[in-house]
Amino acid sequence: MSSDVVIRAENVGKEYRLGAINHGTLYRDLQSWYARLRGRPDPNVGVQDMARKRDRAMRISGDRFQALSGVSFDVCRGEVIGVVGSNGAGKSTLLKIISRITAPTSGRVCLRGRVASLLEVGTGFHPELTGRENVYLNGAILGMRRAEVTEKFDRIVEFAEIDNFIDTPVKRYSSGMYVRLAFSVAAHLEPEILLVDEVLAVGDANFQRKCMGRMQEVGKGGRTILFVSHNMTAINSICQKTICMEEGRLAEMGQTAQVVQNYLSRGKVGVNGTYSLDPDSLDGKAVIYKVTMLDVLGREAGIVDLSAGFSIELQYELREALSGVSVGLQVLAEDGYTSIFSLSDPELRPERLEKREPGRYRAVVRFPACALNTGAFYVRAGISSRFSIYSVVENLRFEVVDSIGIIQMLGQARKPSISALQFPWDVERI
Amino acid sequence: MTPNSEGSRSRDCAEQNLCEQRWDVVIKPRRRFLSVDLASVWRYRDLIWMFFRRDFIAFYKQTVLGPMWYLIQPSLTALTYYVVFGRIANLSTNGLPPFLFYMSGIVLWTYFAVCLTNNSEVFSKNAALFGKVYFPRLVVPISVVMSGMTAFAIQFALLILVSLGYVFAGNGVDLPGLSFLVVPLLVVYVAALGMGVGLVVSALTVRFRDLAFAAGFVTQLWMYASPVVYPFQQIPSKYHGFFHVNPMTAPIETLRHVMFGTPDVSMALWLSNLAVTAGFLILGVLLFSRAESNAMDTV
Numbered sequence: 081m082s083s084d085v086v087i088r089a090e091n092v093g094k095e096y097r098l099g100a101i102n103h104g105t106l107y108r109d110l111q112s113w114y115a116r117l118r119g120r121p122d123p124n125v126g127v128q129d130m131a132r133k134r135d136r137a138m139r140i141s142g143d144r145f146q147a148l149s150g151v152s153f154d155v156c157r158g159e160v161i162g163v164v165g166s167n168g169a170g171k172s173t174l175l176k177i178i179s180r181i182t183a184p185t186s187g188r189v190c191l192r193g194r195v196a197s198l199l200e201v202g203t204g205f206h207p208e209l210t211g212r213e214n215v216y217l218n219g220a221i222l223g224m225r226r227a228e229v230t231e232k233f234d235r236i237v238e239f240a241e242i243d244n245f246i247d248t249p250v251k252r253y254s255s256g257m258y259v260r261l262a263f264s265v266a267a268h269l270e271p272e273i274l275l276v277d278e279v280l281a282v283g284d285a286n287f288q289r290k291c292m293g294r295m296q297e298v299g300k301g302g303r304t305i306l307f308v309s310h311n312m313t314a315i316n317s318i319c320q321k322t323i324c325m326e327e328g329r330l331a332e333m334g335q336t337a338q339v340v341q342n343y344l345s346r347g348k349v350g351v352n353g354t355y356s357l358d359p360d361s362l363d364g365k366a367v368i369y370k371v372t373m374l375d376v377l378g379r380e381a382g383i384v385d386l387s388a389g390f391s392i393e394l395q396y397e398l399r400e401a402l403s404g405v406s407v408g409l410q411v412l413a414e415d416g417y418t419s420i421f422s423l424s425d426p427e428l429r430p431e432r433l434e435k436r437e438p439g440r441y442r443a444v445v446r447f448p449a450c451a452l453n454t455g456a457f458y459v460r461a462g463i464s465s466r467f468s469i470y471s472v473v474e475n476l477r478f479e480v481v482d483s484i485g486i487i488q489m490l491g492q493a494r495k496p497s498i499s500a501l502q503f504p505w506d507v508e509r510i
Numbered sequence: 511m512t513p514n515s516e517g518s519r520s521r522d523c524a525e526q527n528l529c530e531q532r533w534d535v536v537i538k539p540r541r542r543f544l545s546v547d548l549a550s551v552w553r554y555r556d557l558i559w560m561f562f563r564r565d566f567i568a569f570y571k572q573t574v575l576g577p578m579w580y581l582i583q584p585s586l587t588a589l590t591y592y593v594v595f596g597r598i599a600n601l602s603t604n605g606l607p608p609f610l611f612y613m614s615g616i617v618l619w620t621y622f623a624v625c626l627t628n629n630s631e632v633f634s635k636n637a638a639l640f641g642k643v644y645f646p647r648l649v650v651p652i653s654v655v656m657s658g659m660t661a662f663a664i665q666f667a668l669l670i671l672v673s674l675g676y677v678f679a680g681n682g683v684d685l686p687g688l689s690f691l692v693v694p695l696l697v698v699y700v701a702a703l704g705m706g707v708g709l710v711v712s713a714l715t716v717r718f719r720d721l722a723f724a725a726g727f728v729t730q731l732w733m734y735a736s737p738v739v740y741p742f743q744q745i746p747s748k749y750h751g752f753f754h755v756n757p758m759t760a761p762i763e764t765l766r767h768v769m770f771g772t773p774d775v776s777m778a779l780w781l782s783n784l785a786v787t788a789g790f791l792i793l794g795v796l797l798f799s800r801a802e803s804n805a806m807d808t809v
Contacts, residue, residue, distance in 0.1 A: 096807060176806075179644050180535075181640070181806055190537075191536075203642045208567060217560045217561075
């Protein structure tokens, strides 16, 4: 029913101006203006434009970049909607517009009810303040009245499981406690519309389960949730419908399973087993700019051999010294969300959680032969810390084939297992 | 969707009108003309208070030298002015003990400068927060001027202590009685002015980042254009027009008048100063409201 629509986006567009119009400083604006006056080439143009020219050239016209264009959709009360799309498809821009962090350049968004956005947990937490004071501060930032926080205070503390430390400054909290408290405040905000961007990926597995449970609970309570995530498992388990963004446009909206499947089959970022972008075209404190599948001889390959083993190479850049950061790698099954391997580089070397110096890095993960059975798989790589996700690359597709025929030899097209590892059998007659 | 007046479409029209009404928030491209949403600022008044509390707590949890600094800074500055302008340049202080004269000017000026500087950095200092959560951005400037009052209160208390010292030492200084009650009004006036100018600068720095440096420098020069180190009465009347436009003239002069009984400030000076301040405040709030919707794209 149309009367139940709580979010209506009508032809929403967002355009960013690139370099030439505004250089960010009055000095450069004057310099450009003076150059034009004398008929000389503008000294400030060019360099900046070159840097931005990336694979999205389609969306750049002149000095304008179309981050979003013509996005329209309706969301009804009580719906939990997933938003998927590759990096730069416009998911976050869309969420930023709906949460009023930035204004659209065309179209409009109509909302009914109170909106709260969870684009990051712990926004505005102050380390010197106690847990209690931060709950009130954070609650107020998220739009709660003081009386409302007081009323929910006990439940917030209980959910976060930190009751004894509530009057301790949060700078003394462990990272787990910090995240739990931050999420707990946000989870008890009771907006009619909740916008969530990837926050569920923080905290330990136990707490993540709890967060997911809370999200589902919130959804059942007649609230509307818009959930942006790269995590297909999460999208599948809590969203009925999903929006797929592509190149700043809404590519598809419909039942989650269908949209996710279409998205994965369409979004073959790395057809040849390689994902590679110019690092300068990516924003962020830490960015992954290259993910490559390598065969046993170290050649780039989108198809690797079952009996030979393969490696996945990541190249990333840290723009500032970061601590508590882990670089992770997942190999997912063909359905796009069953995770077969979940690896992270501090796992066997915890000292990597300490400060990492800025610079470019190359990491290679070697997989033994037969680790994966034949079939298609997806690679997902990310850089994250306890509180935020810096960079995610996903949907790098590769295939494992059996060119020698070990499996066929046994008279089957495919062994009914994910891994094809074989282990020795000790057999004796007794 | 604009309501259509044609008869055949009247039903659609009614439905559309219904649609228009039931939305709580309509997010549109940045408005062409200026508008300010003060109602939503009022709805977020608890947040203003929480920001003030946060700054206050962070303030007293500083090291010992932190709060001490607020006492050292005006004392040493007043001493310097005493030597340079009082002793060497021999500028008049309207018959007041020079130390008191300079200190009273410095205390009020410092509060103004703090309001101005901190507000001009609102977008860059809060980029992390503004980039993640929506709330009426005007909440921050308001809490900034409130937080500045903490330091001002400490410095003003020091000024009163020093004045009392002079009274007991019998240097001809007399503290007045009731006219003292004007001081809070002066503080509000200075806060409004500092916020107004600061907001103008902050809105401009969204586009021109180098203006932030210019703002610091201009603030410094502005002090010498205000009667901080010299009394207004020393100014030849042909320059009075300038001081009518400089909105810091009246508050500093009035503070000295109510505290130490220096000559009164004319109504004309006050009215023109008030007009300039009101202008800055309105312009600042309008420019800031205009800048806030797209500020996060550039910071």
